[in-house]
Amino acid sequence: MYCYLYDDFIQGNKRFEKELALIENRLTDLGIAGKISRLALFRNAEEMIRDEIDKGVTTVVVLGNDDTIRKVLNVVVESGVVFGMIPIGPKNKLAQLLGIPEGVAACDVLSARRVETIDIGSVNGRKFISEVSVPEFRAEITFEEKFRVFPTSTAELEVRNLSGESNPCDGMLQAVIRADVKRGLLRRSTKEESILPLQSMTIRAEKPIQVFADGELMEGTRFDISVESMGMKIITGKERTFET
Amino acid sequence: MFKKSEHHMAHAQAGSETIIAQGVKVEGDFKSNGDIAIDGELNGSLATVASLHIGESAVIHAEVSAKNAVIAGVIVGNIHVEDGLQLHASSNVTGDIVTSRLSIAEGAVVNGRISMNGKE
Numbered sequence: 428m429y430c431y432l433y434d435d436f437i438q439g440n441k442r443f444e445k446e447l448a449l450i451e452n453r454l455t456d457l458g459i460a461g462k463i464s465r466l467a468l469f470r471n472a473e474e475m476i477r478d479e480i481d482k483g484v485t486t487v488v489v490l491g492n493d494d495t496i497r498k499v500l501n502v503v504v505e506s507g508v509v510f511g512m513i514p515i516g517p518k519n520k521l522a523q524l525l526g527i528p529e530g531v532a533a534c535d536v537l538s539a540r541r542v543e544t545i546d547i548g549s550v551n552g553r554k555f556i557s558e559v560s561v562p563e564f565r566a567e568i569t570f571e572e573k574f575r576v577f578p579t580s581t582a583e584l585e586v587r588n589l590s591g592e593s594n595p596c597d598g599m600l601q602a603v604i605r606a607d608v609k610r611g612l613l614r615r616s617t618k619e620e621s622i623l624p625l626q627s628m629t630i631r632a633e634k635p636i637q638v639f640a641d642g643e644l645m646e647g648t649r650f651d652i653s654v655e656s657m658g659m660k661i662i663t664g665k666e667r668t669f670e671t
Numbered sequence: 672m673f674k675k676s677e678h679h680m681a682h683a684q685a686g687s688e689t690i691i692a693q694g695v696k697v698e699g700d701f702k703s704n705g706d707i708a709i710d711g712e713l714n715g716s717l718a719t720v721a722s723l724h725i726g727e728s729a730v731i732h733a734e735v736s737a738k739n740a741v742i743a744g745v746i747v748g749n750i751h752v753e754d755g756l757q758l759h760a761s762s763n764v765t766g767d768i769v770t771s772r773l774s775i776a777e778g779a780v781v782n783g784r785i786s787m788n789g790k791e
Contacts, residue, residue, distance in 0.1 A: 574699030574715060582694065599687065606694025619692035621711065 429461030
């Protein structure tokens with residue numbers, strides 16, 4: 428049983444009216460129409476999804492963008508239901524990575540129901556699919572409580588799960604540190620890239636730093652990051668950017 | 672000469688490679704089941720059951736063990752390599768070496784005992 432969750436930015440928006448009508452018709456034609464739930468201000472997305480799962484929903488499909496996915500990710504992963512998406516509007520990086528085309532074309536991908544089980548990352552209990560990034564990284568990382576890694580100059584950090592360059596099905600995350608290194612007589616700065624595979628790590632900073640988990644801002648001095656191997660069932664398209 | 676691009680390319684083909692580039696420092700017990708390439712700094716211990724590449728700019732203060740190793744940087748500490756060890760011209764090792772096969776380029780500096788197949 429399918430549940431379709433409409434984000435509030437696409438409801439009552441004339442820009443998406445026609446596309447929504449096409450999507451609803453196509454879902455009916457394909458025989459995968461289901462319950463429609465609508466997000467709204469003051470309505471908790473996670474509670475709505477939990478209610479639907481209690482009623483027997485086995486596949487949750489969001490209509491929206493990366494922000495919509497973030498609103499329901501924790502509850503989808505915890506409940507173990509299959510997750511799908513119909514990307515609408517801007518900011519749909521995750522859909523691109525998963526090979527889901529925008530708008531009505533996504534209905535056929537849902538109908539084909541190519542379900543993959545992928546790893547899920549967690550930062551301070553908040554789940555992420557793609558990556559955690561720290562644009563201004565001035566902190567130290569402890570890897571699996573065994574060794575410490577820190578940049579000796581200005582750096583940026585990415586912890587990747589599904590990014591096009593990492594495998595989201597290997598039970599590992601990948602920490603990428605890009606540090607500025609000055610070279611030559613003119614002391615020109617180049618970015619040198621370090622890559623460390625990991626299952627868990629902790630970022631500790633003396634002052635609060637900004638961390639983006641799938642684009643969502645978090646601030647703090649400590650971030651515990653780990654991977655949940657094969658933690659999420661997700662519908663992907665043929666054009667997905669990763670290999671299993 | 673041991674070029675960074677060569678070992679980056681080699682590692683791109685491997686499974687779970689680790690690269691410690693310039694501008695990054697590691698402290699503690701660093702262990703891996705995959706290949707390791709280091710151009711940065713490391714203090715502590717360093718072990719892998721696969722291949723180890725120490726680049727020209729690397730500075731390592733550690734006990735080192737690996738299956739195979741290519742060294743072009745500075746190591747202060749004992750080195751135990753199960754199969755083959757290559758010391759490039761730019762390498763500078765202060766510590767004892769135990770290995771099965773050894774290749775030393777002209778210009779390489781070794782201050783320590785060398786044992787091969789467990790024999791001094």
